Amino acid sequence: MTCRDFIAIGASSGGVDVLHTLVSQxxxxxxxAIAIVQHVGAYGSVLPKLLDDAGPLRAAHAIDGEPFVHGRIYVAPPDRHMLVEGAHLRLDAGPKRNFAHPAIDPLFVSAATELGTRVVGVILTGFLMDGMAGLxxxxxxxxxxxxQDPAEAFARDMPACAVPYADYVLPVAQLAGRLVALTRGGTFAA
Incomplete structure (x- = not known):
């Protein structure tokens, strides 16, 4: 049985509401462990506080070099890419990727390289195509x-571009149930 114990989530326009709903469930x-990249650029972000208040899992901005642990939500801080290196999260001030900083692809590609079958990648609402190569x-x-089902996304570009690499295309209401099933190694009936 595959142990899927690292969830990487990428979102952009309209993502805060979807993330809030998902985390609450x-x-x-x-x-x-959950690692989230929400496109925020260099601006301050209260996303960790919003997610921390939304549900039972503790959320905070990731700290460079910290080990990731189960039951925690790590949010990429403004103006930094978040990467996986072994059992740790790294923050990178490198150039923008896909016009974004933080960008989704660096997290997903590094998680895939470091953790392989342990990863669950999730692409939510957003414009353009960040996350497609990572997924x-x-x-x-x-x-x-x-x-996320592009038909219900606030911004359909990112999910529509990522659909060819999706094992599951789901409405927001079914995301949490699928994630729980995947992390417990079970099946999920929609």
Whole structure:
């Protein structure tokens, strides 16, 4: 049985509401770490506080070099890419990728490279195509891939571009249940 214990989530325009809904539906005993990239640029972000208040899982901006642990939500801080290096999160001030800083692809590609089948990649609402190459890398490494149904997304570009690499295309209402099932190694009936 595959142990999927690292969830990488990417979102952009309209993502805060979707992330809030998703986090509010996750259980306190989730046996996975969650790393989130929400396009915020160099501006301050209160996303960790919003997510921390939304549900039972503790959320905070990631700190360079910190080990990731189950049951925690790590949010990429403004103006830094978040990467996976072994069992740690790294922050990178390198150039923009896909016009974004933080960008989704660096997180997904590094997670796929470092953790392979342990990763669940999730692409939510957003414009342009950040996350597509990263989701393709997660898929190629044997990780599980989920895309928000583009038909219900505030901004359809990112999910529509990522659909070819999706194991599951789901409405927001079904995302938490699928994530829980994948992290527990079970099946999920929609």
């Amino acid at each position: 996750l259980p306190a005993d989730l046996c996975a 393709a890398a997660v898929h190629a490494s044997g990780g599980a891939t989920i895309v």
